[in-house]
Amino acid sequence: MPSESASERRLASSGEASPAPLLVTLAWRNLWRHTRRTLVMLFALLLGVWSMIVMAALVRGSMEQHIRKEILNLTAHVQIHSPAYRDDPAVEHRFAAPSSLADALTQTPITAASARVRVPAVVSSEYESAGVMLVGIDPQRERGLSFIDKAVKLGRDLESAGDPGLVLGRKLAERLETGLGRRVVLMSQGVDNQISDRGFRVVGVFDADPQAMETGYVFIGLEIAQQLLGMGNEVSEIAVMTDDRNHLDALVERLRATAPGLDVAPWTDVQPLLVLMEKVNNVVLLVWFAVVFAAMAFGLINTLLMAVFERTREFGLFQALGMPPRFILGQVLAESLILLVLALILGNVVAWASVAGLKGGIDLSMFAEGLQLVGISPVIFPTLATGDVLIANVVVIVLGVLASLYPAWRASRYVPVEALTRT
Amino acid sequence: MEPNTVVCHQVTKVYRQNSVSVHALTDINLEIPKRDFACLSGPSGSGKSTLLNLIGGLDKPTSGEISVDGQRVDQMAKSELAALRLHKIGFVFQAYNLIPVLTARENVEFVMQLQGLSAGDRRDKAMQILKEVDLTGLENRRPAELSGGQQQRVAVARAIVSEPSLVLADEPTANLDSKTAQALMELLVHMNTDHNVTFIFSTHDKLVMDFSRRLIKLHDGKIVEDKRRE
Ligand SMILES: Nc1ncnc2c1ncn2[C@@H]1O[C@H](COP(=O)(O)OP(=O)(O)O)[C@@H](O)[C@H]1O
Ligand SMILES: [Mg+2]
Numbered sequence: 001m002p003s004e005s006a007s008e009r010r011l012a013s014s015g016e017a018s019p020a021p022l023l024v025t026l027a028w029r030n031l032w033r034h035t036r037r038t039l040v041m042l043f044a045l046l047l048g049v050w051s052m053i054v055m056a057a058l059v060r061g062s063m064e065q066h067i068r069k070e071i072l073n074l075t076a077h078v079q080i081h082s083p084a085y086r087d088d089p090a091v092e093h094r095f096a097a098p099s100s101l102a103d104a105l106t107q108t109p110i111t112a113a114s115a116r117v118r119v120p121a122v123v124s125s126e127y128e129s130a131g132v133m134l135v136g137i138d139p140q141r142e143r144g145l146s147f148i149d150k151a152v153k154l155g156r157d158l159e160s161a162g163d164p165g166l167v168l169g170r171k172l173a174e175r176l177e178t179g180l181g182r183r184v185v186l187m188s189q190g191v192d193n194q195i196s197d198r199g200f201r202v203v204g205v206f207d208a209d210p211q212a213m214e215t216g217y218v219f220i221g222l223e224i225a226q227q228l229l230g231m232g233n234e235v236s237e238i239a240v241m242t243d244d245r246n247h248l249d250a251l252v253e254r255l256r257a258t259a260p261g262l263d264v265a266p267w268t269d270v271q272p273l274l275v276l277m278e279k280v281n282n283v284v285l286l287v288w289f290a291v292v293f294a295a296m297a298f299g300l301i302n303t304l305l306m307a308v309f310e311r312t313r314e315f316g317l318f319q320a321l322g323m324p325p326r327f328i329l330g331q332v333l334a335e336s337l338i339l340l341v342l343a344l345i346l347g348n349v350v351a352w353a354s355v356a357g358l359k360g361g362i363d364l365s366m367f368a369e370g371l372q373l374v375g376i377s378p379v380i381f382p383t384l385a386t387g388d389v390l391i392a393n394v395v396v397i398v399l400g401v402l403a404s405l406y407p408a409w410r411a412s413r414y415v416p417v418e419a420l421t422r423t
Numbered sequence: 424m425e426p427n428t429v430v431c432h433q434v435t436k437v438y439r440q441n442s443v444s445v446h447a448l449t450d451i452n453l454e455i456p457k458r459d460f461a462c463l464s465g466p467s468g469s470g471k472s473t474l475l476n477l478i479g480g481l482d483k484p485t486s487g488e489i490s491v492d493g494q495r496v497d498q499m500a501k502s503e504l505a506a507l508r509l510h511k512i513g514f515v516f517q518a519y520n521l522i523p524v525l526t527a528r529e530n531v532e533f534v535m536q537l538q539g540l541s542a543g544d545r546r547d548k549a550m551q552i553l554k555e556v557d558l559t560g561l562e563n564r565r566p567a568e569l570s571g572g573q574q575q576r577v578a579v580a581r582a583i584v585s586e587p588s589l590v591l592a593d594e595p596t597a598n599l600d601s602k603t604a605q606a607l608m609e610l611l612v613h614m615n616t617d618h619n620v621t622f623i624f625s626t627h628d629k630l631v632m633d634f635s636r637r638l639i640k641l642h643d644g645k646i647v648e649d650k651r652r653e
Contacts (some may be wrong), residue, residue, distance in 0.1 A: 014579070019536075019537065022533075022536050022537070025525075025529075026522070026524060026525070029524035029525075030524055033524060034522070034559070174511065187651075304442055313519055314522060314523070317516075317520070317522065318522075319481075319508075320479070320481060320508060320514045320516075321508065321514065321533065321537070321581075322505050322506065322507075322508035322509025322510070322512075322534065322537060323505065323509075323537055324502060324505045324506075325501065325505070327537075413483075416481040416482070417476050417482045419483045420481070420516065
């Protein structure tokens, strides 16, 4: 008796030569037994995959644009301040950059770095005055670092750190009822706690998005600002741009080590709202993925159950011929896997093509008046993020196979006689 | 005396449906020696299919013992039964024997593929057996492109190709005209003598019974006659 069961086991295991080719052949041919049904299912799956990826590209694209804009709107990738400045951006929270820092700022991955004076001030025309942020810049160094080097639409840019002119936003100019060539007075608290003021000629008027930038900021030369406030060589902030805003940890560490007394803050610390927005977007995308997938899964399960049900006899026959139930399970899973893989390949290609086709941007302004007011551009440039594409693909394949387990299990559970006698 | 391929001892099968019990088989005792060519006959509903299904392990008896090649079929687990059928038993049913998406040759190769034979061996054996059942030239047709008789011959080829201990054929000729049925029976006889395979088949057709060497008559789930006709 024991020898017999051993031989039985040997017999059973001699059938272990991979059944995969057989199962795939059966699965593939069974799919094309109902060409139209399979094509419809394939199309539905494809549509789901496509919508996941394109939706992700739209959300990422709009987020990316928003972040880029915010970074150019004087945020930069990393800001260096005196420790108390970010809570109270006043002139007393200034600092002198140690010379070691100047060296560190020329090294990779830093692509641009610029010192700024950035303090509250009042700007007055003959008619009106307004509270603003006074920003003293070295225009050469702001290139590629902030929006201002491309924003002047009327008049000229500031030309150097010693440029005696002033540049303000179009909206502010309207409010102050001033304009190009006119004079305005800037007033702010100097380092000696005395109010300093100085007259400037408006040499340029800039446009900005959001409009708050136009009303909130005026630009003058860095050296002029330092003179006006009595700061000597000291500054309010150093803004740093790098080649990759997503990998700043090492750089921030290094800069902190180089300038131990200073506050070195990546953009994610400076603008936590942006990070929150990105997180909200991730959740929105995941919910979207879940909804689309749920619809796909229902269709898939339904189709497979139908296919399994109408082939009951065949599954009985398989069992009569000695096919182990797990192979029957495998065959149905193979059918589902083929559908899913085809849908993924096609879905990715079509999604990629449509994103490429929309490279010029989608103008949503006719649907979304008012988006601009909150600083979101109505023109979206879809952006494919590897992570999103990966997640969409993994979700579809892994959860798709999981969803198919039920019909596959049903197929493998048929009792042979009952399956065979069903007509 | 040949050892027995099949032994049934006090086999009873009761189907329960709702509150009704159907006694499909009652106290069947039967020994089928190796190389036998036995016919189960009897009217519709007499229990022929039930007995064949129990012997093939497709269903379990309500009570009694069944052995095939000395192994207790009634006590086997599902996976053991699958292995037993794969390696020791060939089936031929009345209809729908073939896997529709596979060609004639692939249907014949199916069992060998599950057994793990190499592609070359499978092909050679399949071509050889298809020649024996006179289907040369039709190897690449799908079942839908074959006549009923041709389909049954493919099923016989598949049942026989890996030389099992036992072939169970449940009314293999029921859907065939009498000429085709006779040809199929001649084929079975040939397989029985040339391949030394034990056959049990069922029929209620007198013409088909005449091919058997042993006639077992069933009536209402009992064996009412069992005679050799050498
Ligand atoms: N799955 C089943 N459930 C209930 N009764 C069944 C089932 N299969 C067969 N029977 C009954 O068992 C008896 C024997 O059937 P069967 O073995 O199919 O006879 P045969 O093959 O000789 O025509 C019949 O009365 C039939 O109605
Ligand atoms: Mg029957």
